Amino acid sequence: MGLKQEDEYPVFPATEVRPAHSKILNAVISDGNWYRKQAEYVFTYVRELRRYFHNNPEQVMEERGTSEKICEELEKLQIPYTIIPPYGVVGIIEGEMPGRTAALRADMDALPIQELGNPPYKSKNDGCMHACGHDAHMAMLLGAAKILSGHREKLCGNVKLIFQQAEEIGAGALIMLRAGVLDDCSAIFGLHQSAEYPTGSFFMDEKDFTAANVIFKVKVSGGGGHGSQPQLSVDPVVAASAMIQSLQTLVSRETDPEEMAVVTVGYINSSTSRCNIITEEVEFGGTIRYRKTELCEVFEHSFYRVLRNIGAAYRVEVGIEYHNVCVPVYNDPVLADFTRQVLESLAGKEQVSDRMKTAAAEDFAFYQQQLPGMYFFMGSGDAEHTKPLHNPYYDINEDALIEGTAAYSKLAADYLLSTKEQDYEPEGKRFVGKS
Numbered sequence: 001m002g003l004k005q006e007d008e009y010p011v012f013p014a015t016e017v018r019p020a021h022s023k024i025l026n027a028v029i030s031d032g033n034w035y036r037k038q039a040e041y042v043f044t045y046v047r048e049l050r051r052y053f054h055n056n057p058e059q060v061m062e063e064r065g066t067s068e069k070i071c072e073e074l075e076k077l078q079i080p081y082t083i084i085p086p087y088g089v090v091g092i093i094e095g096e097m098p099g100r101t102a103a104l105r106a107d108m109d110a111l112p113i114q115e116l117g118n119p120p121y122k123s124k125n126d127g128c129m130h131a132c133g134h135d136a137h138m139a140m141l142l143g144a145a146k147i148l149s150g151h152r153e154k155l156c157g158n159v160k161l162i163f164q165q166a167e168e169i170g171a172g173a174l175i176m177l178r179a180g181v182l183d184d185c186s187a188i189f190g191l192h193q194s195a196e197y198p199t200g201s202f203f204m205d206e207k208d209f210t211a212a213n214v215i216f217k218v219k220v221s222g223g224g225g226h227g228s229q230p231q232l233s234v235d236p237v238v239a240a241s242a243m244i245q246s247l248q249t250l251v252s253r254e255t256d257p258e259e260m261a262v263v264t265v266g267y268i269n270s271s272t273s274r275c276n277i278i279t280e281e282v283e284f285g286g287t288i289r290y291r292k293t294e295l296c297e298v299f300e301h302s303f304y305r306v307l308r309n310i311g312a313a314y315r316v317e318v319g320i321e322y323h324n325v326c327v328p329v330y331n332d333p334v335l336a337d338f339t340r341q342v343l344e345s346l347a348g349k350e351q352v353s354d355r356m357k358t359a360a361a362e363d364f365a366f367y368q369q370q371l372p373g374m375y376f377f378m379g380s381g382d383a384e385h386t387k388p389l390h391n392p393y394y395d396i397n398e399d400a401l402i403e404g405t406a407a408y409s410k411l412a413a414d415y416l417l418s419t420k421e422q423d424y425e426p427e428g429k430r431f432v433g434k435s
Contacts, residue, residue, distance in 0.1 A: 021187060021334040021372035028417045032345035032410065038147045039406035046143035046401045049073070051121035053135035057110030057128045060166045063087040066108050066138070070163050073142050077149050079161070084179045088172065089163040093148050095155025099420045102412045103160040103181075103188040104144065105364065106137035107167035116392040131394040133193045136380065138163060140191075140401055144408035156420040159412045160185055170213065170325035173363040177370060186419070187335060188373040189411045190364045191404060196388055197379030199400040202343045202407070203356040204376035206336035210329040211260065212296065213361030214288035218243065218307060219281060219319035227276040237270065239314035240282040244268070246306050250288075254302055261290040261299075262359055289359045291328050300324075326361045332372035338418065339374045342411050347403070360389075374411075378404055 039046075049069075058066050067087035074081045074091045081091040087108070115122055115129040123129045145161055148154075162181060166172035182188065197203060220240045225233030244265050255261045265286035270279045288299055300322060311318035336354070343352045356377070364375050380400035387394045 018330050018332075018368055019371050021332045023334055024338055024418050026418060026421065027338055027341060028414060029341050029345045030410065030414055030417065032347075032406075035147070035406040035410040035413075036346060036402065038151075038409065039143065039402045042143045042146050042405065043402055045146060046139045046405055047398050049142055050135050050139035050398065050401060053138055054119075054130045055121045055124055057123050057125055057130045057135070058108075059112055059128055060109045060169050061086065063108045063165050067163070067165075070108075070138065070142070074145065074161075077145055079145060079149055081161075084176055084181065087165045088176055088179075089161075090176070090181050091145060091161035091163075093145065093152065093155065093159040093161070095157050095159070095416065096152045097156040097420070099155070099157025099416050100186040101158040101160055101184050102415045103162055103185045103367075104141055104408050104412055105162040105164055105188060105190040105367070106141040107134045107164050107172065108138060109134060109166055109168050109172070111168060111390060113390065113392050117395055119395055129392065129394075131390050131392065132168070133380065133389065133394070133396060134167070136193050136396060136401060136404065137191070140404035141408055143401070143405035144412070147405070147409045148412060154413050155416055157416040159416070162188075167363055170361070170363040173366040177366060182367060182370050185371060187332075187415060188367050188371060189335075189339070189408070189415075190362075190367075190373070190375045191378055191407060192360075192362070192375070193378050193380040193396060193400055193404060194389055195379075195381035195385040195394065195396050197377065198381055199379050199397045200347055200351055200403060201379035202347060202352045202376060203378070204331065204336060204339060204343075204352070204354055204374075205356050206331050206333040206354075208291050208328045209331045209357055209375060210362050210365070211262075211289035211291050211359045212293065212324070212328050213326040214299065215285070215323045215325050216288065216303065217283065217285040217321040219283050220311070221281045221317040221319070222278075222315070224272075224280040225278045227278055230278060233278045234315050235278050236282040236316050237279060239310060239316045240268065240284055242314065243307050243310050244284060246310060247303070250299060250302050250306070254298070255290075255295070259290070259292055259295070260357070260359060261288075261295065263288050289361060291357065293327065296324065326363050327365045327369070329362050329365045329375045330368050331374050331376075332368070335372055335374040338415065339376060339411065342414050343376070343407060346406055346410060378407065
């Protein structure tokens with residue numbers, strides 16, 4: 001099943017009023033040691049799952065085997081589930097006491113990267129690798145499912161387990177939303193591990209946490225010729241080079257220095273690879289990141305202006321694809337404060353930083369446009385595991401699986417316990433529903 005164009009490159013408004021969570025009147029932060037011990041107890045199970053997923057990665061919208069494995073594990077745990085076509089999976093754990101429904105989310109897709117490291121669980125699929133740690137996310141959520149389903153007496157309500165496809169292109173969350181998976185939920189929590197930070201540490205912030213994400217592709221067409229006679233051709237390489245250089249001025253000369261913004265060209269290709277040929281066409285593409293949503297229209301207008309004017313100056317034709325993929329993740333302040341307390345009870349205050357922002361982008365942000373949500377980072381690195389996300393040598397310290405499993409479990413259980421007595425309807429909640 002393929003994606004619709006609006007799924008692959010969603011359109012979002014420049015400003016967005018997000019749902020707000022009512023004040024949690026009686027936050028109940030349970031014993032962190034109990035959840036840590038439970039996470040340690042299921043560690044072998046979680047590690048085996050993480051290694052299975054790492055060994056069998058599947059790219060965007062090809063996550064069939066991954067989905068089947070998740071369903072298999074949920075069946076073993078006697079957790080009912082629904083498949084959200086093509087490959088998303090949603091499980092539900094019903095607690096023994098009535099209450100709300102809290103959602104926990106993990107992403108499933110791998111990246112088109114050839115793994116260059118050599119762990120015993122190295123990817124067996126050429127050109128495909130879990131270099132963003134989604135293997136760990138799925139394994140930790142299944143570990144949390146094992147803990148929570150075995151202790152339903154601790155749940156004052158239900159826990160919805162969302163295994164989401166297609167995060168890397170910013171489309172999977174929209175597929176889930178259009179299937180109505182959050183319509184009965186009052187809050188959603190998600191996490192992302194990174195080996196750039198030490199195992200046992202957590203990083204978060206309230207309000208805007210990640211960046212918006214723009215994906216662009218530019219085709220520059222000229223007139224080919226011999227390398228010795230450039231005067232008889234129209235050289236798209238020179239024009240494309242000028243464009244790439246000038247795009248950096250969108251940040252350095254058109255954006256307030258106090259605002260976070262990044263323009264990165266990730267690739268450039270020519271229609272020929274011969275050194276004595278002036279090519280007919282050059283293509284380059286990349287991403288733009290910014291945190292302030294008001295910059296959406298500013299960047300798009302400036303992007304087209306710069307490229308079209310340079311194209312005219314160099315006598316080339318310019319084809320532009322410019323797609324707004326993700327809005328910034330916006331962490332509800334009430335849930336941010338609650339999450340900080342939960343994580344501190346697990347890891348200690350010194351291990352939780354609540355003043356961190358990132359230029360990464362996440363389609364988790366679309367969930368937060370429907371209901372209040374909280375997204376945070378956790379460390380998975382050590383002296384031997386330091387590579388950044390999307391690196392062909394990326395790997396993690398697997399002890400971090402204990403931290404994430406405990407965090408998933410405790411966030412859901414403590415949230416349901418803390419809100420069981422409150423009447424609740426988030427201000428501004430939007431029901432996307434099926435389409």
